[in-house]
Amino acid sequence: MSIGLEHYLILSVILFSIGLYGALSKRNAIIILMSIEIMLNAVNIAMVAFSRYIVPELLTGQLFAIFIMVVAAAEAAVGLAIIITIYRNRETIDATEINLMKW
Amino acid sequence: MGLEIAFWILAIVGIGAALSVVLLRNVFRAALSLILCFLAVAGIFITLSADFLAAVQVLVYVGAIAILIILGIMLTREVQRGSPANRLRIPAFIVAVAFLGVVAYAMVNTPWQIASEAPLEPTTQALGAMLFGDGGFILAVEIAPILLLVAILGAIVLVREK
Numbered sequence: 001m002s003i004g005l006e007h008y009l010i011l012s013v014i015l016f017s018i019g020l021y022g023a024l025s026k027r028n029a030i031i032i033l034m035s036i037e038i039m040l041n042a043v044n045i046a047m048v049a050f051s052r053y054i055v056p057e058l059l060t061g062q063l064f065a066i067f068i069m070v071v072a073a074a075e076a077a078v079g080l081a082i083i084i085t086i087y088r089n090r091e092t093i094d095a096t097e098i099n100l101m102k103w
Numbered sequence: 104m105g106l107e108i109a110f111w112i113l114a115i116v117g118i119g120a121a122l123s124v125v126l127l128r129n130v131f132r133a134a135l136s137l138i139l140c141f142l143a144v145a146g147i148f149i150t151l152s153a154d155f156l157a158a159v160q161v162l163v164y165v166g167a168i169a170i171l172i173i174l175g176i177m178l179t180r181e182v183q184r185g186s187p188a189n190r191l192r193i194p195a196f197i198v199a200v201a202f203l204g205v206v207a208y209a210m211v212n213t214p215w216q217i218a219s220e221a222p223l224e225p226t227t228q229a230l231g232a233m234l235f236g237d238g239g240f241i242l243a244v245e246i247a248p249i250l251l252l253v254a255i256l257g258a259i260v261l262v263r264e265k
Contacts, residue, residue, distance in 0.1 A: 013207050016206075027189045044144070069160070072168065080258075081257070
């Protein structure tokens with residue numbers, strides 16, 4: 001059985017679901033950030049697979065993946081800066097204990 | 104044939120590494136599994152004949168983001184507490200499985216219009232022409248460094264000692 005577009009899309013959605021589960025269920029803020037990175041990677045796989053199989057000459061999906069990587073790098077830098085600031089102020093990065101703005 | 108074997112190996116390694124990121128108790132080992140997952144995704148890009156993206160994936164994710172995350176783990180000393188789940192573990196599992204089922208069903212049942220041409224290889228020159236050439240993405244290319252600059256400045260302001 002040859003590898004087609006569906007295989008890559010199923011791989012992408014499996015990785016996205018794993019990341020979604022991690023982002024929703026973990027208490028450590030750094031693990032949540034890692035799960036979000038897994039989700040962004042899954043989206044990149046779907047983008048490149050669409051680009052490869054539907055418009056192989058245009059590379060548009062690969063360009064989108066490059067911009068997703070730029071945004072992911074910025075997000076990781078700002079997210080870790082926020083986590084380190086919270087740790088410095090409150091001595092914890094447990095997402096269930098950071099509830100100052102919860103009602 | 105070789106492409107299929109490579110795809111299955113990389114897919115299994117990637118999914119296993121992603122699962123161990125969310126299931127391992129040790130935060131540092133989870134970060135190492137995340138690096139393995141990023142490398143598997145880079146291999147998947149190579150099987151999709153996206154050579155430039157695979158190189159960028161290794162440079163940006165494995166080289167920069169993974170190091171940032173390990174640095175964050177070391178600076179926050181949460182390693183001793185492990186990575187416990189919160190109260191929403193079972194609802195989160197149900198939501199993730201439901202999402203997986205719905206999207207996989209939609210993807211398998213959609214009649215995609217597969218093009219028959221061979222993919223463009225190598226992609227670096229074509230990507231450069233598309234990013235910087237006429238009618239390309241030059242505005243987005245100009246906005247991306249502004250976003251990176253703002254993110255770097257924001258990160259420095261946030262972690263600066265008062």
